[in-house]
Amino acid sequence: MTHPVLTLRDLRKSFGATEIIRGVSLSVLSDERHAIIGPNGAGKSTLFHLISGNLSANSGEISLDGQPITGKSPQSINRLGLARSFQITNIFPRLTVYENIRMAVMRAHGLQYCFWRFVNANKKVRQQSEQLLELVRLCPRASTIAGEMSYSEQRSLEIAMTLASDPKVILLDEPMAGMSKEETGYTSALIKEVTAGRALLIVEHDMEVVFSLGDRISVLVYGEVIATGTPDEIRLNADVKEAYLGEEVSV
């Protein structure tokens, strides 16, 4: 049943004397794709760092599936069911696609690298790795060196690795950055497909992607959420139009 799976309550973060996140409250439902948009410097990355535990908040609360996660380490937040995908830095460029996925699946099962030579015998790991490959349409690339693939293929691999831990919430940080229009279209459709029925929180500058992918959109301006709503509601919101004055939001 749909329920709020990630909740932020009056979250605040300052760097020195400057308050960057100024009382953000937000709820992400268990089966929605929720996009965060906002002008440059609004605090989107900072907000993601707070949620994933890479930065700690000055005040406020974050809960994941009802459990407080404020102040926990990124590793323990990850174990509790939140997976964050950073650009393509999580992949091992010299390993094959299959080896990368297998590594992520092993990690998700808590298997250490000293088990390496037993891995091929581990049917569960192999089956799950193959399923993930199939999900992101990378079966034909299984034995390709990851670093030699196109940017969007590397991104698909990264997404599969994020899904390996079967997370309750997925955070995607500008997944389309640096992509061509064609790659963007492909990756956006893939994200839509593989996150169906899960909670996705995405920061993305490409408005076409945001408005087609997001079930709901929150607009962050100067560290405050000025509006949350469906794409249609956001499109028509006067405060949002004003915040984006001079920028292109005509979607």
Ligand SMILES: Nc1ncnc2c1ncn2[C@@H]1O[C@H](COP(=O)(O)OP(=O)(O)OP(=O)(O)O)[C@@H](O)[C@H]1O
């Ligand atoms: N570690 C830090 N120390 C000091 N100031 C910081 C730090 N990290 C971010 N800031 C400042 O906080 C503000 C918000 O930055 P943030 O990167 O979160 O914005 P953003 O909305 O993600 O921007 P963009 O869309 O350009 O990526 C900026 O003014 C930035 O300079």
